[in-house]
Amino acid sequence: MFLKRFFPKKVARSVYYINFKKYYNKLGYRGILFDIDNTLVPHGEKADEKAVNFFKRLKDIGFKFCLISNNKEERVKPFADAVGAPYIFDAHKPSVNAYNMAMEIMGTDIDETIFVGDQVFTDVFGGNRANMYTILVRPIHPKEELQIVLKRYLEKIVMWRYARQDRKKLRKENKQYNMARLLRLKKKKEKA
16 A cells, blocks of 8 residues: 555654663664654754753663754754764655664664654655654644645645554554564574
8 A cells, every 4th residue: 555655663642652661672672763853842942851861761771862854954963962862964854865874873773773753754754765663753842844734734644544554453563573673683693
């Protein structure tokens, strides 16, 4: 189905509600790529205390992380510096180049990396094109640029179809995806 390329592997209320310990300890993920605006903070806002503490917790768990944004460096760099994260600006998402560069920066591969973002047509679609595990979060704040507001209407159609899928089938597909991914990771470790 055409729309399936836009479907995330998981949907979450907020990046701050995701159980990242489970992804690290049980599922073997080691790297996380994040969008910034409306994923971690409201659009255009500086890194707040909640975001700074969030990245400290991720580091304590053992995760490597990188920020990927279509914004200019003057927006991305101050945020990245505040949370202590490497970053890629002007990423041209959904192009897979930035996703691959970010994994190279972190020293991870697609089997160990998650992408978290708030937009279907840039964040999730790009992560899916890179064959990554994608998590779509709800936008933090309704204030957005005009072109994003217009895309949100199309996203509603995609997510309406996503919501009508068979939940058992979705869980089974996610389980199969993670089992195959863990098997690939095991084989890589045996070769090393």
